[in-house]
Amino acid sequence: MSNSVDETVFNYFSLLLTEPDEEGISAGKPDAKREQAAVPDGQNGHTPALKRQSLPGQSEPRPVITQATPTPLNKLALEQLLAPVTEIASEVGTQTTSKVELKTLDTKPVGVETVTQAKSIQTKSESQVEQKIKEKLETSASIKQEEAVVDKVELAAALQTQTGAIPPGVTEQLVEQLDDEFQVLFFKVAGLTLAVPLVSLGGIVKVDRINHIMGRPAWYLGVQTHRDSQLNVVDSGAWVMPEKYDDELAQSVDYQYIVLLEDSNWGLACESLVNSVRILKSEVNWRTKAGKRPWLAGVVKEQMCGILHVQALIELLNLGLGSQDSIG
Amino acid sequence: MADAKNVAAVAAGKDDEVLQWVTFRLDNETYGINVMQVQEVLRYTEIAPVPGAPHYVLGIINLRGNVVTVIDTRSRFGLPSAEVDDSTRIVIIEAEKQVIGILVDSVAEVVYLRGSEIDNAPNVGTEESAKFIQGVSNRDNELLILVDLDKLLSDEEWMELAQL
Numbered sequence: 001m002s003n004s005v006d007e008t009v010f011n012y013f014s015l016l017l018t019e020p021d022e023e024g025i026s027a028g029k030p031d032a033k034r035e036q037a038a039v040p041d042g043q044n045g046h047t048p049a050l051k052r053q054s055l056p057g058q059s060e061p062r063p064v065i066t067q068a069t070p071t072p073l074n075k076l077a078l079e080q081l082l083a084p085v086t087e088i089a090s091e092v093g094t095q096t097t098s099k100v101e102l103k104t105l106d107t108k109p110v111g112v113e114t115v116t117q118a119k120s121i122q123t124k125s126e127s128q129v130e131q132k133i134k135e136k137l138e139t140s141a142s143i144k145q146e147e148a149v150v151d152k153v154e155l156a157a158a159l160q161t162q163t164g165a166i167p168p169g170v171t172e173q174l175v176e177q178l179d180d181e182f183q184v185l186f187f188k189v190a191g192l193t194l195a196v197p198l199v200s201l202g203g204i205v206k207v208d209r210i211n212h213i214m215g216r217p218a219w220y221l222g223v224q225t226h227r228d229s230q231l232n233v234v235d236s237g238a239w240v241m242p243e244k245y246d247d248e249l250a251q252s253v254d255y256q257y258i259v260l261l262e263d264s265n266w267g268l269a270c271e272s273l274v275n276s277v278r279i280l281k282s283e284v285n286w287r288t289k290a291g292k293r294p295w296l297a298g299v300v301k302e303q304m305c306g307i308l309h310v311q312a313l314i315e316l317l318n319l320g321l322g323s324q325d326s327i328g
Numbered sequence: 329m330a331d332a333k334n335v336a337a338v339a340a341g342k343d344d345e346v347l348q349w350v351t352f353r354l355d356n357e358t359y360g361i362n363v364m365q366v367q368e369v370l371r372y373t374e375i376a377p378v379p380g381a382p383h384y385v386l387g388i389i390n391l392r393g394n395v396v397t398v399i400d401t402r403s404r405f406g407l408p409s410a411e412v413d414d415s416t417r418i419v420i421i422e423a424e425k426q427v428i429g430i431l432v433d434s435v436a437e438v439v440y441l442r443g444s445e446i447d448n449a450p451n452v453g454t455e456e457s458a459k460f461i462q463g464v465s466n467r468d469n470e471l472l473i474l475v476d477l478d479k480l481l482s483d484e485e486w487m488e489l490a491q492l
Binding site: 092209211212213214215216217220223225228229230317318320 | 355356357365405437447449450451452458459460461464466468470471473
């Protein structure tokens with residue numbers, strides 16, 4: 001992608017994130033005081049989550065981990081990630097015994113057993129990441145203590161701004177769930193790159209035979225059988241950008257994989273898997289208000305792509321709603 | 329072989345009701361309708377258009393002296409129209425106390441399905457045609473979409489058809 005295209009994409013997602021709240025989502029209306037309290041990052045007016053969570057006495061966000069630059073595209077690693085899913089039926093008995101260190105995903109080929117192990121990989125890597133964080137910070141405070149302080153700061157900020165109840169779909173819960181450094185999978189749909197946190201990734205399945213079901217919304221691609229159950233496949237392009245997804249674009253899209261959303265029976269069709277990298281929370285412009293698109297958790301700054309809020313996405317899909325529909 | 333298996337399946341689960349479904353194909357998908365509602369399957373015969381008939385009516389045929397209305401199933405299912413060929417069939421069915429014909433691409437077979445083998449259809453449909461689907465079933469890695477013929481037309485449309 002050229003710089004101009006990158007900028008356009010970045011601006012596109014930034015626009016989605018900054019869209020004013022509208023009718024039907026009154027619970028999520030941004031509090032003016034809260035907005036004033038937030039310190040813009042100087043680039044696009046967003047306040048990264050870590051900046052808001054800065055500890056007392058620390059005016060600038062700390063460089064928590066120096067390995068901020070994502071690893072380059074690693075197709076081999078992705079193939080490893082994908083291959084076991086297609087072989088899962090035969091290997092289901094052995095998959096629980098194998099574990100792979102996080103680093104191997106990006107560096108060397110290892111027989112990864114299943115994509116669903118991404119969660120166990122993530123879990124195993126957590127201790128390593130935490131260890132690194134400890135070393136880098138050179139502080140005696142444990143991560144939990146730090147989180148407790150952050151919680152207090154957040155609570156104080158919430159009280160100070162007298163914000164109402166946290167609107168549904170807003171990203172606080174997701175941000176809390178993620179480690180400071182977390183893995184995301186980048187995938188492409190009709191030229192658009194999207195990211196999904198690996199903790200929210202249920203697996204990756206190759207597109208095989210998608211059965212069209214009549215009477216469903218245009219974004220509903222159909223049903224694919226997966227492990228003796230029916231997987232609802234979303235035409236991601238039609239869902240994410242219905243305004244741009246005309247017949248010509250729809251014809252040109254060649255879906256190859258289905259990105260499964262947590263343990264739901266929903267999957268996003270995608271054209272290609274780009275790579276899986278570790279990023280810091282501070283590298284994401286997190287959504288700070290409910291807005292019209294609860295499924296968009298934020299924008300990954302470096303890759304300039306949207307990061308999905310999978311739980312909100314599943315909720316919308318279960319309700320049969322499109323990307324621009326409001327819940328309730 | 330397959331028949332023996334099916335018969336065994338019928339005998340096996342008395343508490344798990346087994347139903348027979350006539351399967352047909354439309355636009356590369358396989359659909360099933362309850363065999364009890366199927367009267368016969370005809371090769372394609374000339375369908376006489378009826379002036380002023382609703383858009384979902386292809387026309388009428390003469391079936392041994394009886395006039396039978398034929399429904400445009402593709403149109404009803406929101407599918408593009410297709411040319412008639414050698415495998416095109418008219419399935420004569422009885423639904424809502426009326427005998428009608430439905431035009432399909434081809435008729436495949438009769439399958440036995442237990443109730444437990446039928447899953448709910450994904451509940452995201454908003455269009456009228458979403459109501460037709462009674463459920464789905466996975467057979468030999470192929471999805472069978474089960475159609476509720478009684479809901480193929482709305483109450484008003486069934487009445488309209490009766491007066492045709």
